[in-house]
Amino acid sequence: MAMKQRQDMSKLIDVHSHVSPLNFPAAPNTAVATRWPCMQCQSSVEGTLMIGETPFRKLDARSWDVSRRIEDMDRNGIDIQVLSPMPELLSYWLDLTDAQVICDAVNHQIASLVASAPARFRGLGSVPMQSPEAAARMLPRLKQEFGLKGVEIGSNINGKLLGEGDFDPFWAAAEAEGMAIFVHALHPVAAKTLGSNQTFTGFALFPVDTGMTASSIIMNGVLDRFPRLRIGFSHGGGTLGASIGRLQLGWKMFKAAEGNSLAPAEQARRFFYDSNVYDSDYLAYLATTLAPGQVFAGTDYPYQIMQDDPARWIRDMALPAGIERSICSGAAGRFLAEAF
Amino acid sequence: MAMKQRQDMSKLIDVHSHVSPLNFPAAPNTAVATRWPCMQCQSSVEGTLMIGETPFRKLDARSWDVSRRIEDMDRNGIDIQVLSPMPELLSYWLDLTDAQVICDAVNHQIASLVASAPARFRGLGSVPMQSPEAAARMLPRLKQEFGLKGVEIGSNINGKLLGEGDFDPFWAAAEAEGMAIFVHALHPVAAKTLGSNQTFTGFALFPVDTGMTASSIIMNGVLDRFPRLRIGFSHGGGTLGASIGRLQLGWKMFKAAEGNSLAPAEQARRFFYDSNVYDSDYLAYLATTLAPGQVFAGTDYPYQIMQDDPARWIRDMALPAGIERSICSGAAGRFLAEAF
Numbered sequence: 001m002a003m004k005q006r007q008d009m010s011k012l013i014d015v016h017s018h019v020s021p022l023n024f025p026a027a028p029n030t031a032v033a034t035r036w037p038c039m040q041c042q043s044s045v046e047g048t049l050m051i052g053e054t055p056f057r058k059l060d061a062r063s064w065d066v067s068r069r070i071e072d073m074d075r076n077g078i079d080i081q082v083l084s085p086m087p088e089l090l091s092y093w094l095d096l097t098d099a100q101v102i103c104d105a106v107n108h109q110i111a112s113l114v115a116s117a118p119a120r121f122r123g124l125g126s127v128p129m130q131s132p133e134a135a136a137r138m139l140p141r142l143k144q145e146f147g148l149k150g151v152e153i154g155s156n157i158n159g160k161l162l163g164e165g166d167f168d169p170f171w172a173a174a175e176a177e178g179m180a181i182f183v184h185a186l187h188p189v190a191a192k193t194l195g196s197n198q199t200f201t202g203f204a205l206f207p208v209d210t211g212m213t214a215s216s217i218i219m220n221g222v223l224d225r226f227p228r229l230r231i232g233f234s235h236g237g238g239t240l241g242a243s244i245g246r247l248q249l250g251w252k253m254f255k256a257a258e259g260n261s262l263a264p265a266e267q268a269r270r271f272f273y274d275s276n277v278y279d280s281d282y283l284a285y286l287a288t289t290l291a292p293g294q295v296f297a298g299t300d301y302p303y304q305i306m307q308d309d310p311a312r313w314i315r316d317m318a319l320p321a322g323i324e325r326s327i328c329s330g331a332a333g334r335f336l337a338e339a340f
Numbered sequence: 341m342a343m344k345q346r347q348d349m350s351k352l353i354d355v356h357s358h359v360s361p362l363n364f365p366a367a368p369n370t371a372v373a374t375r376w377p378c379m380q381c382q383s384s385v386e387g388t389l390m391i392g393e394t395p396f397r398k399l400d401a402r403s404w405d406v407s408r409r410i411e412d413m414d415r416n417g418i419d420i421q422v423l424s425p426m427p428e429l430l431s432y433w434l435d436l437t438d439a440q441v442i443c444d445a446v447n448h449q450i451a452s453l454v455a456s457a458p459a460r461f462r463g464l465g466s467v468p469m470q471s472p473e474a475a476a477r478m479l480p481r482l483k484q485e486f487g488l489k490g491v492e493i494g495s496n497i498n499g500k501l502l503g504e505g506d507f508d509p510f511w512a513a514a515e516a517e518g519m520a521i522f523v524h525a526l527h528p529v530a531a532k533t534l535g536s537n538q539t540f541t542g543f544a545l546f547p548v549d550t551g552m553t554a555s556s557i558i559m560n561g562v563l564d565r566f567p568r569l570r571i572g573f574s575h576g577g578g579t580l581g582a583s584i585g586r587l588q589l590g591w592k593m594f595k596a597a598e599g600n601s602l603a604p605a606e607q608a609r610r611f612f613y614d615s616n617v618y619d620s621d622y623l624a625y626l627a628t629t630l631a632p633g634q635v636f637a638g639t640d641y642p643y644q645i646m647q648d649d650p651a652r653w654i655r656d657m658a659l660p661a662g663i664e665r666s667i668c669s670g671a672a673g674r675f676l677a678e679a680f
Contacts, residue, residue: 159533190530190552193499203590204555207583208548212530215544235586239579243547245619246575249645250543279585281629289621305589 010325011079011340012311013332015182016234016274016298020049020063020086021109025101032098037089049086056088062302064109066116072301073120077311079329081301082336083110084124084152087186092130092157099128103138111146122336123148124182129157132166136173143177149336150180150230155209155238156189163216171226180335184234185210202305210238218247218267221260232272232335234298236283241290244268272335274298275327276307280317287323296331350665351419351680352651353672355522356574356614356638360389360403360426361449365441372438377429389426396428402642404449406456412641413460417651419669421641422676423450424464424492427526432470432497439468443478451486462676463488464522469497472506476513483517489676490520490570495549495578496529503556511566520675524574525550542645550578558587558607561600572612572675574638576623581630584608612675614638615667616647620657627663636671 022044027036034052041047045061061068063086073081085106091099103126110123125148127135142148151174153162160166162183174181185206190196196205214237223229233240247264255261269291276298277283287295297314299307307313314327329340362384367376374392381387385401401408403426413421425446431439443466450463465488467475482488491514493502500506502523514521528549531541554577563569573580587604595601602610609631616638617623627635637654640646647653654667669680 161534189533190548193529193533194501199590199594200556200559203586204552204559204583207586208530208552208579211579211582212544212548216540219540219544236582239548239551239582242551242576242579242582242617242622243544245617245622246543246547249618250539253644254539277582277585278589281625282582282585285621285625285629289625304593 011329012077012297012314013080013082013329013340014073014078014299014301014310015082015232015296015332015335016276017081017083017301018063018086018303019083019110019113020059020089021105022047022064025105028098028101032094035094037102049088051088057086060302064113066113069302070117070120076309080120080122080340082122082124082149082182082332083113084182084184085110085126087152087154087184090126090129090152090154090186092128092154094130096128096131096134099130100134102126103128107142107146107148110148114147122338124150124152124180127151127153127170129153129167129170132168132170136169139170139173139177139179143179148179149338150174150182152182152184154186155183155213156187159189159192161189161216162213163218163220163222165220168225171222171229175226175228178228178230178337180337181229181231182234183210183213183231185238207235207238210235211240211243212238214238214240214271215243215247218264219250219260221262223267223270224259224261230272230335230337232274232296234274234276236275236277236286236295237268237271237273240268241282241286244290269294272296272331275310275314276300278307280313284317284319287319287327292323293326294331295327296335297327351669352417352637352654353420353422353669353680354413354418354639354641354650355422355572355636355672355675356616357421357423357641358403358426358643359423359450359453360399360429361445362387362404365445368438368441372434375434377442389428391428397426400642404453406453409642410457410460416649420460420462420672420680422462422464422489422522422672423453424522424524425450425466427492427494427524430466430469430492430494430526432468432494434470436468436471436474439470440474442466443468447482447486447488450488454487462678464490464492464520467491467493467510469493469507469510472508472510476509479510479513479517479519483519488519489678490514490522492522492524494526495523495553496527499529499532501529501556502553503558503560503562505560508565511562511569515566515568518568518677520677521569521571522574523550523553523571525578547575547578550575551580551583552578554578554580554611555583555587558604559590559600561602563607563610564599564601570612570675570677572614572636574614574616576615576617576626576635577608577611577613580608581622581626584630609634612636612671615650615654616640618647620653624657624659627659627667632663633666634671635667636675637667
């Protein structure tokens with residue numbers, strides 16, 4: 001199918017799209033078997049991802065088949081997809097050595113998809129953030145051996161928000177390697193306390209967790225310590241944009257005590273955000289006011305909640321031309337350190 | 341001091357202002373003494389609110405002295421303050437009978453402040469939400485005996501968000517009595533899991549908790565069951581405005597399963613919000629786009645983080661005249677069921 005024509009639009013880069021392997025390595029030991037991912041396939045084009053014995057999500061060829069993805073991309077006018085792991089595969093809840101087996105499988109899959117169509121894909125890999133030191137050691141390999149542009153990480157690591165000092169070795173390595181960091185909502189902190197159901201967790205708490213971790217990064221001065229980091233938040237930064245005034249107030253009152261030289265509003269303008277907020281009014285606030293030029297397109301392809309027809313959605317917002325271009329490709333280029 | 345002149349502005353009603361008694365009743369039993377509020381006064385105009393033996397907050401005459409408040413209101417161009425309890429006094433964590441002693445003290449204080457200057461004050465009281473049935477029984481008394489316009493309630497009740505079915509007896513009574521409900525952030529759910537510090541809790545998690553409880557009310561169909569409720573959220577609804585697109589998507593996918601006939605965006609347009617977000621861009625998004633006409637002024641007087649010079653702040657935003665009027669007095673009038 002021919003690429004759909006777009007008017008007045010630069011290339012369209014979808015920075016938020018996920019993949020998952022069709023085949024997983026066997027569980028390395030029986031202790032981890034109940035928490036190990038495995039595809040139960042109905043056919044070569046669809047199956048159910050199991051976590052141990054529990055069905056987690058129905059998947060189809062879009063999660064692993066290059067030609068099927070490219071067909072969809074052409075239909076939707078997407079020039080390049082940035083591939084990242086299905087977040088549940090990040091495996092922070094496993095022992096380090098077990099988790100590294102899954103990291104390797106995921107990183108190999110992403111590298112292989114990118115290699116099969118290098119004009120159409122870029123990759124963000126997985127590192128075992130349950131050991132920030134091991135994650136830091138893995139980063140150079142992801143870049144040099146796997147050719148990945150960065151990593152996807154969870155909005156919290158086993159309940160710890162990303163501003164905690166534990167993660168400094170990881171930030172240091174990401175900054176040194178120039179790797180992009182894509183922060184994706186995962187196992188929201190508040191869900192544990194609330195015992196909340198899956199629908200409430202997915203729709204109400206995912207954005208909250210992303211917003212909380214962005215606030216944690218801001219209030220703990222991560223960009224003060226690592227000013228060259230390129231951090232992008234899924235789901236438009238979650239709820240961050242609604243809290244920025246209050247964070248700004250807190251910073252004015254307490255910055256001296258916290259050794260945090262950058263105002264929260266200034267930090268918010270340095271982060272990147274995907275467009276995956278399903279509301280053009282809020283997206284306009286993000287893209288023109290909170291962080292002009294810092295929003296890139298992201299759809300959550302190939303999942304049920306993905307943004308349909310993103311090219312049309314973005315065009316219909318009738319944003320200033322410069323802002324529209326930054327959403328389509330400019331912000332993605334700066335996030336991935338590549339000229340599109 | 342003469343009331344400051346305002347141009348092109350209707351009356352200014354501050355719906356978010358707090359009070360606290362100078363004298364508390366004695367703890368009714370020794371078991372509750374470590375969690376009982378008490379003022380330790382340095383003088384008649386200042387002191388420290390203690391919870392048991394622990395200092396909670398320094399307070400001054402602004403929390404209990406009518407003439408001091410009116411002096412500040414005149415200086416700030418505020419015609420009417422709506423008085424609500426210092427949230428820590430809501431006492432949901434005490435046994436019902438103990439909590440009712442504090443509720444009574446707080447409600448008496450608010451009623452007495454309002455009675456001393458009825459042209460300048462309105463009151464929102466306290467009810468023991470740890471027993472929604474007891475809270476429901478108390479509501480008619482608050483209106484008839486105490487002359488209060490509604491109640492302030494916490495964003496969660498001992499860890500339960502307000503959309504949970506437990507609270508239906510309370511909503512039913514509030515709707516029947518026509519009492520306004522002001523939802524204020526309190527003991528954020530996520531703070532417990534995170535073990536987070538006071539600064540992070542106050543600045544990052546307060547808006548999150550308010551946003552989560554608003555999402556819970558939306559996703560659990562409270563307005564479907566009680567369509568005439570008038571619910572106002574502190575801190576501009578917290579993070580709700582950043583999540584509305586995702587809630588809307590979830591509703592489109594799952595509304596049939598959840599018996600929820602009102603779209604989240606429609607529900608968001610029926611709620612009220614205070615202006616206490618410390619960011620004029622985000623407030624403009626709230627007041628003109630998320631919920632036009634539904635934002636009322638609120639300052640958090642007399643606390644350290646209060647919005648200074650609200651009249652000037654609102655005027656400087658240069659909003660459309662109708663929206664500005666609704667922030668100053670129109671939305672407050674509809675929230676309190678009174679023509680200002």
